Amino acid sequence: MSEQPMVLAENVWKSFGSNVVLKGVDLRVEKGQVVVLLGPSGGGKSTILRCINHLEKIQGGRLSVDGTLVGYTERHGKLYEMTTKKVAKQRSAIGMVFQSFNLFPHFTTLENVTVAPIRVKKMNRAEAVEIGTKMLVRVGLADRADYYPAQLSGGQQQRVAIARALCMSPQLMLFDEPTSALDPELVAEVLDVMKELAKSGMTMVCVTHETGFAREVADLVAVLDGGVVIEYGPPSQVFDNPKDPRTAEFLSAVL
């Protein structure tokens, strides 16, 4: 493929103080692909996700989104830190969905999904409301536009959070354990939205323990343990024929 990969991580290192969390992560996500990150807790899945939209700064290696380095500009072989303004612009093209939803509790559902288009993209209100309503229809919550997050169930909140990210028309969506905080009966409604999104051709990187979802939707599964990718391949290969014994051990614990 001559096209740039959407996400390209090459030998990425990241530490918090003396705690080294990523020890040379390589990851390649092509446009339109869905990649699921699996692995034991503390393995670095969430950290690499947060590095992709520069919520965390990496200390070594290269990380780029759509051919552009994350958080840095390169001129004459030298790296220059991006201004916060440029970082914000870069982030606005990457949607992120959090485990704890993080909807803005002082805004209604509609205000939650329109605030970024209006304030960040400087879109006029009517246009933002139109897009916001369209996205709420897409996640099946158009009738909840005037509700506050506290009046919605966890599953509904997470769907609003997905709609909020989609309103910025991102080229890449990051999911950080989107169903881990949900009651079991609410998981499916969120996964359904994610499956629909994957079918529509969105490039997605998902940290999740939902192996069923990974099997059905993922193009590639990466297993992270101890800060490195220990297994990388199509779901059938990773799940049915793991090469690394640690993968087999982890899978037997979650399946």
Added chain:
Amino acid sequence: MATTADTGKPPVAQRASRPPDITSVPVRHYGQWVFTVIIIYIGAAILFSLAKNANVQWDVVWAYLFKPLTLRGVVVTIELTVIAMIMGGIGGVVLAVMRLSSNPVLGAVAGFYIWFFRGTPVLVQILVWGYLGALYPTIFLGLPFMGVVFGSWETSAVIGAFAAACLGLGLNEAAYDAELVRAGIMSVSPGQSEAALSLGMPWGMSMYRVVLPQAMRIIIPPFGNNTISMLKTTSLVSVIGGNELLTRLETVWGQTFEIIPLLVVACIWYLALTTIFSIGQYYLEKHFGKGHSRKVEAGKKKKPKPAGLVATLETDASKLEQAASEIPEEHR
């Protein structure tokens, strides 16, 4: 048990209709009754001693309660409170954001400000602003050390008693409000600013649009408390002739020696003002509590009773009672 075992289902009784509400004899709180009688007795004694006390000079109280002189003082007290709290609120937000920003210089400046203004008594600060002319007889606008002067004025002409009072109260309040705002900001989950940042908001916007409005819910109750405190702290500026309520009454009793009745006038007005401000606080809290109740139907508003107001009134009333009981016996 037998039924359960036989059918494998929990026993379900026939429920033809809802039984009548339980009628029972409530527990008698005899201690409460005795206490109520004692309180009424003591309260009546205090009220009677005040009402029948010739030293209070109720006719003088009534004469001064709505005099233009008193009312002008009340207006200045309100003006001082509002200006000082606006200065304090804005200054507090700026200082708190400076302290939490990643810029170490801004953080240090805010830290120094808070250290200095919290570390010296507000009465001393008011006096310093009031007597600034003795420290700096003239103020100039220009570049220090370079001899560039655009204009210079006499300090006493620029900073009068009212301006000095505003500076003294407002700058001090900002230091206290900064800590309050900082606590409010830190109470908002870091996930909120992360979500805002991930949507492409710059740090300042995420602060203004997402974090601060949520911090407000935490900040408003203590800020209202500070406002009520400020209403009474304004009386301190009588030391520099601030022309608020107490200053004006002081000048009267300086000539007529009607100290007690004029103090009663002051108490009545301060109580009335704190009551009005408490009502305002209740509505502010309601506004910033938006989205924090599951019970509210979308678009509908609930009508809870203003518990905060009642509590404030009660404490103020008990304070008055306490103050009254401290009046020596011979004056009753």
